[in-house]
Amino acid sequence: MSTLFLVAAVTLLALALVYVHRIVVGPTVFDRLLGVNAIGTKTTVVLLLTGGVFGRVEMFVDIALGYALLSFIGSLAAARYFERTERRP
């Protein structure tokens, strides 16, 4: 069971490199914002998978919940900021 979680977590971290590539080369700022948002979601999942690897999900689930809240508020605030910069230049 632990090896299963480890393989899934490492695969998800490898998939996060795709979003890092999108953040680096993204033509617009919204591509970069999309990459940051997707990496935030993926980090929440990887935190829970880390809890599964160590057999301590009850410890990691609170960290994952806090990270999900902060990541959601962060990407929402960044989207609102870039939306507002054009209206009042």
Added chain:
Amino acid sequence: MSLLVGLALLAGVFFQAVAALGVVRMPDVYTRLHAVSKAETLGMLLTLVGIGLSTGLSLTTVKVAFVASFLLLATPTATHAITRAALRLGVPPWQRPREAGR
């Protein structure tokens, strides 16, 4: 039970890989957001179902379900906010190029 956990994790990783493929291959920001918004949400949900199944029935399972339901609301909301900001800033949508078409 272990088989169910493995199947859920495999399906979740598969759908997140589909989302990553969409982010690489899609031509503009709206289609990329389209790929991330749905495939990423479904993959995340299936992975969290696998983790929740592995913990048995306890308070931890309820917390994992809470994280899953929050992310189920949060990810489409965030991608919708990003899309609306891109549309209001006037990022042009992708169109089929004239010469390569026909």
